Amino acid sequence: MVVTALMAFGTGLTLLPAAPAAGVVEPEPSEFPMTMPTSGMVESLVGGGCSSSRSHPGVDISNLATSTATEIYAAYPGTAYAINKGDGYGLRVEIVHPYEGGYYLTRYAHLSQAFVSADGQPVEQGDLIGLMGRSGSATGVHLHFEVRQGTAPGSDVPVDINEGFRPCRNLVSAGQPIRVDLAPLTWIPRHDAFVGMDIAVLGIGAVFPGVDDGVLQSASAPRSTEPKHHA
Ligand SMILES: [Zn+2]
Numbered sequence: 542m543v544v545t546a547l548m549a550f551g552t553g554l555t556l557l558p559a560a561p562a563a564g565v566v567e568p569e570p571s572e573f574p575m576t577m578p579t580s581g582m583v584e585s586l587v588g589g590g591c592s593s594s595r596s597h598p599g600v601d602i603s604n605l606a607t608s609t610a611t612e613i614y615a616a617y618p619g620t621a622y623a624i625n626k627g628d629g630y631g632l633r634v635e636i637v638h639p640y641e642g643g644y645y646l647t648r649y650a651h652l653s654q655a656f657v658s659a660d661g662q663p664v665e666q667g668d669l670i671g672l673m674g675r676s677g678s679a680t681g682v683h684l685h686f687e688v689r690q691g692t693a694p695g696s697d698v699p700v701d702i703n704e705g706f707r708p709c710r711n712l713v714s715a716g717q718p719i720r721v722d723l724a725p726l727t728w729i730p731r732h733d734a735f736v737g738m739d740i741a742v743l744g745i746g747a748v749f750p751g752v753d754d755g756v757l758q759s760a761s762a763p764r765s766t767e768p769k770h771h772a
Pocket of ligand 1: 684
């Protein structure tokens, strides 16, 4: 286990696991390792909330001050994909954050522009990945930010991150910690692990293909049942 842990810390951008070089300092785990992906006002929470009670797997953040120029940043290091399936999410970026035994996935939807590759590329926390927009099913310019967790690829389900964003109409700033417990996100993941993988094999977006601003519509995950525990 000691060897495994050292390898996880030391891989960084390399393709093959390797022991850390002498003098390399292991990063300090953080209690709240994810950071705010943008600046603006919290308009909607996981499960609905705020002005509506709809089923909703993410948090909506608007920024009327800068409109579509509002920058979107990676909430955590990982492998980022630009995705546009013509569905309700519109143009989105998804970042896979593997950890031993599973992975998190962060989703940034309704973008006007994406600055990462469709084939996947490593990004660091705080990297500029896109611009806020209203692509897909969006009534106005905002970011739909969603955190998902899974074990086998494609098994991810939404995580309740509301505690890190409340109250409604809360003003948040890009880069500030998202104060929600996301254990076991306590070490730097091997964000090279998914580079080059076929996105269909990986299963990104395959679980809930019929979404409308994150409102679940697919037969495999009926909207009447899936997000209940997040309400
Ligand atoms: Zn949303």
